[in-house]
Amino acid sequence: MKFRDGIGIAWRSLTGHRLRSALTTVGIVIGIATVIIFASFGTSVQTDIVGEFEDTAASEIIIVTGDVGLDPSSGGDGGPPPSADELGNIALPGITVHDLDQLSQIDGVRSVIPRGSIDASSVSYQNETRPQSVIATTPAALPEENFVSGGPFEQGDSGEIVLSETAANEFEGDVGVNDTVVIDYGNSKENFTVVGIISQARGGLNVFGSFSAEVYVPTDPYYREYGNTVESPSQGVEQAAYRQVTVVAEPNQVSETRDRIERYFEEESDAGQVVEEGVTVQSTAAIVDGIESVLNDVIQLVSGIGILALLVGAFGIANIMLVSVTERTKEIGIMKANGAHNREVMGLFLAESTLLGLAGAVVGIPVGLIVGFGAAAYAEVGFTVPFGWIAVATAMGITTGIVAGLYPAWRAARVDPIDALRYE
Template sequence: MDLRQAARISWQSIRGHKLRSSLTTLGVVIGVAAVITFVTLGGGLEQSIIGDVGGGGAASVNVWATEDENGPPGAGAQPVFTERDVESLRSVEGVESVVPRSVVPLSAVEASGETVAQSQATAVTPAYFDDEDIAEGRAFEDGQREVVVNPAAASLFEENVTVGDRVNLSLGDGRTVNATVVGVLASSQGLGAFDGLDASPRVYVPPDPFYSATVTSPTTGEHLRVYPTLVVEAERPEEAEAVGDRVVEALEEDSDAAQLAPDDYEFAAQTNEQLLDQLRDILDTLTDFIVGVAVISLVVGSIGIANIMLVSVTERTREIGIMKAVGAQNRDILQLFLLEAVVLGVVGAVLGTVLGVVAGYVATVFVDIPFVFPWTWTAIAVVVGILVGVLAGLYPAWNASRTDPIDALRYE
C-alpha cells in the first residue's frame, strides 16, 4: 500500500466520523491556540514596555538610595540628594546633565472653572525633557509658575487643556499655585523609569515654587531642597553604566546624601538598558509559565487522539483482518492508522494556529499593545501538531498492525 492510498483511506475514515474527529482535535486546537495567544500577548507586552522604558534614552542613569539596590527603580527611595549633591555630580566625568526628581502631592487641578482630582505632580528641571518629547509649546523655566502636561492630563477636562491655558494646582501642603501650561507632551507614556510604564495623567512642574521639601546640609549647614531620585544623562550612551558607577562612587565619597541616608541604605544606579534586561527576564519567565500551563491542553489533546485511535482500531478489527487477508503487511496497517492520527494532529494545529493568531490580535487591540506576529511559534505549532499525532497514534497503530488476521475475521 503506497502512501497516497493510505492517506486517502485515513481521510475517508476521519470524514466518516466527523463529530468524533472534530471533538478529538478540539484539545489540540485549544492547546495550540492558547500557546500562540499568550505568546502574542507576551511579545506585544514586552515590546510596549521596552518601548516605553527605552523612550527615556539609552544614556539615562536612574539613581536613588534604597535598602534593596536590585529592586525596581525608586523602590524605597529616601529624599537624601541635596541641591549641593546635584551640582557636584554635574562635574563627574562623562555626565552631561543631572536632573533631580521628586513628587509633589496634589489634591486637585482646576482649569477653566472645572476641577479634577489629581494626586501628584512631578517636580523636575527643564533638562528632563528632550525636544522630541514635547508636541506643543516648550519646557518650563526654572523658578517660573509654569507646567508641562501629557495628553492624558490635558484630556481630563471637558475642553482639553492647551498651551497658554491657566491652571490652579492645589498642593498637599494647602497652598494653591496658579500656573501657565507652556507645553504638552507628545505621548502619555512615562518619560523614564521613575515615571512608571502606564499612560496615566502626568503634570510636570519646576521645583521652585512647587516643591518645598528642604533639609539642613550636613556639609554646609544651609537649608537646601532635597530629592529622593536623580536622573543622570551620560554624554555617550555606551558609557552610561560606567558613568553610573562613577556617580555612586562620588556620592559615597563626598556628598550630603551619604550622611543623610540611613546606615543600611545603599546608592543604586541603574541604566535604562539594565532595567530593560530585568523586564525582559520577568516577562520571559511569566510567558514561559503561562505557555507551560497552555501546553497541558496539548497533552490532553494527545490523550484524546490516542483514545479515539484505540477505539477506531477496535471498531475496525474486522476491516484490519480483511486487509491482511488480501495481502496487507503489518507496516501497511501501521502506516494507515499512524497517518490518521497525524492528520488529526495537523488539522488541530492548523486550526489552533489560526484561532490563536486571531485571538492574540483581538487581545492586543483590547489592551492597547502592539501586535507581534509569533512566526516562530506558528512553525512550532505545526511541528507540535505532527508530533502529537505521531506520539498519540503510535501505540494504537502498532497495536492494530499486530492484530492476528484470523482473530480479526472472527471478530463481531
C-alpha cells in the same frame, strides 16, 4: 507499503469521516489557539513596553537614596510613580544641589535630571478636582519630541506647568495649552498656566510612565519653596535634597559612567554622608532585562493553560483512534493477509493520529493570531507575531497526535489476521 501510500490511506480514512475528524481536533485547536493567543498578546505587550522604554531611556542611569530594588513591576497599575513605602528601603532625600553639580561634571554625563514630589493635595481644572502627583523637575526631563502640544517650561519661571497626556485626559473638559489649572497645597492654592502636554517625561522610575497621571513644575522656584532640604556636609549650608535623580549618559559609555557615579557616591558625595542606607545606582539596561524576564515568565505561565486543553485533545484523539481500530478490524486482517507487516499497520494509524494533531495546529494557529491581534488592538499596542511560539505550537500539535496514537496503533498492529477476518 511506501510512505506516500500510507499517508494517502490515512488521509482518505480521515476525510471519509469528516465530522468525526473535525470534532476530534477541536480540543487540539482550542489548546493551540490558547497558547498562541497568550503568546502573541504577551509578546506584543512586551515588545511595546520594552521598545518604548529603550527608545526613551536607553542611556539613563537611575540614582535613588536607600538600598532599593528597582522592581520593574513597581507602579504598573498605571497610577503615579511608586511612593517611598512602595519602593521598600528608600531613604530620606539626601542628594543635594552640590551632588547634582558634581554629577554633571563626571565624564560621560550628558545631563542630570532631579525629580522631587511637591506636597500638594490635588489639581483642579474648571469645576473638576483630581488627586495627581505634582513633580518638580527640570526642562531636561521634558524632551521636545515627546510633546503632544506646547513645550517645556523655563527654569525659574513661576506659574508654568506641564501635564502628562494621561493627567490632561482625566479631566472631562479638554485641558490645553494656555488653560489655567489650580494646585491645592492644603493651606494655599496657586494658579498655573499650562504650557505643554507631554506623552512621556524622562526621569521616572515607573516603567509605565507614559500612562501616569503627573503634572510637572520647575524645581526653581517650586522645589526650593515646597521641597525637602538638608544641610550639605561639603558646603555647610542648607540645600534642596532629592530622593531620585536620573543621569542621561553618553550612549556608548553607560556602563563606565555608572561605575564613575557609584565611586562618587561611595567616596565624595553629600548623599553618602547624609543617607545612612546609602545610594542605589542602576542603569535602565538592567531594569529592561528585569521587565523582559517578568513578562516572559507571565507568558509561559498563562500559555501553560493551553497545555491542559491539549491534554483533553490527546484523550479525544486516542479515544477515536481506538474506535477506528475496532471498526476496521476486518480491514486490518485483510491488509495482514496480503503481507502487511505490524510496523506498517502501526505506521498507518500513527499517520492518522499525527494528521489529526497537525490539522489542529493548522487551524488553531490562525485562530490564535486573529484573537491575539484583536486583543493587542483593544489594548492599543502594536501586534507582534510570535514566530518562535508558532513553531512550538506546531510541534506540540504533531507531538500530541503521535503520543495519543501510540497505544491505538500498537493495538492495531497486534490484531490477529485470522480473528480479524472472522470479525463482523
